Amino acid sequence: MKDLDFKNNIEKEHSYNLTELIQLSNGNNDFLANMIEIFVRSSSEIISKMQNELENNEWQKVGLLAHKAVPSFHFMGIDNLAEKLKFIEVNAVNIKEHNHIRQMIGFIDKNMYVILEELEKEIKKYKSIN
Amino acid sequence: MKTNQKHIFIVDDDEFILWTLKARFEKENYKVTVSSNVDDAYFKANVITPTIVLLDIVLPDMNGLDFMNAIHSKLLAEHIPIVIMSSLHQPSIMQIAYKLGATAYLTKPFSMDYAYDTVNSIADTNRYVS
Numbered sequence: 001m002k003d004l005d006f007k008n009n010i011e012k013e014h015s016y017n018l019t020e021l022i023q024l025s026n027g028n029n030d031f032l033a034n035m036i037e038i039f040v041r042s043s044s045e046i047i048s049k050m051q052n053e054l055e056n057n058e059w060q061k062v063g064l065l066a067h068k069a070v071p072s073f074h075f076m077g078i079d080n081l082a083e084k085l086k087f088i089e090v091n092a093v094n095i096k097e098h099n100h101i102r103q104m105i106g107f108i109d110k111n112m113y114v115i116l117e118e119l120e121k122e123i124k125k126y127k128s129i130n
Numbered sequence: 131m132k133t134n135q136k137h138i139f140i141v142d143d144d145e146f147i148l149w150t151l152k153a154r155f156e157k158e159n160y161k162v163t164v165s166s167n168v169d170d171a172y173f174k175a176n177v178i179t180p181t182i183v184l185l186d187i188v189l190p191d192m193n194g195l196d197f198m199n200a201i202h203s204k205l206l207a208e209h210i211p212i213v214i215m216s217s218l219h220q221p222s223i224m225q226i227a228y229k230l231g232a233t234a235y236l237t238k239p240f241s242m243d244y245a246y247d248t249v250n251s252i253a254d255t256n257r258y259v260s
Binding site: 020021024025026031034035038039042064067068070071072074075082086089 | 143144145146147149150153154157188217218238239241242
């Protein structure tokens with residue numbers, strides 16, 4: 001049952017929206033592919049760093065990394081995870097929230113795994129159009 | 131020789147946001163100079179004369195407000211408006227930004243159109259007044 005709940009949550013959370021990026025691209029598929037690549041690279045780095053800082057109990061750094069991630073997540077339409085990152089940014093130094101934040105980071109990581117796979121497909125798609 | 135092309139200097143350590151902003155302003159025929167770290171930004175701020183500066187206030191190697199303070203006299207002397215962008219919403223930080231001479235404060239996340247409209251109207255007004 002728990003597995004099913006988790007899968008449902010992933011389905012619910014793993015959406016993104018490229019509308020604004022597509023508008024910005026002016027039909028330039030190279031630009032689109034490059035920007036998605038930048039997002040894939042930078043968001044993977046940030047999540048990996050967050051997990052490292054979490055291991056070291058560097059809560060302030062966890063908060064700063066979440067702060068850094070929020071705007072690009074919103075821009076990519078990954079609003080549900082952006083809201084979680086915002087919560088982490090605001091509450092990272094609040095000891096009462098640490099367990100909750102640990103769970104959230106695990107949740108973000110699992111969902112991002114699915115999203116990044118989808119975005120890799122988008123990169124291939126836009127590269128192949130040229 | 132003065133040209134009619136507006137020139138924006140964007141400083142943000144978030145590579146994704148930096149390049150999306152660059153694309154948005156280039157779409158409107160702006161000349162765009164970008165920087166993602168304080169050393170580079172400090173150097174560029176002293177050798178270019180942009181129409182407007184768009185500055186993120188949480189940079190990795192120095193707080194953007196400290197950076198703003200450091201280049202403040204040059205920008206003020208040349209009547210170059212500074213627009214702060216940040217996902218920090220605290221009124222105290224906004225107050226400091228305005229005290230240091232910020233013309234506007236954009237809270238992240240924002241749409242690229244909103245950022246463009248706000249910055250462009252300030253750039254236009256400033257050019258007219260200057």
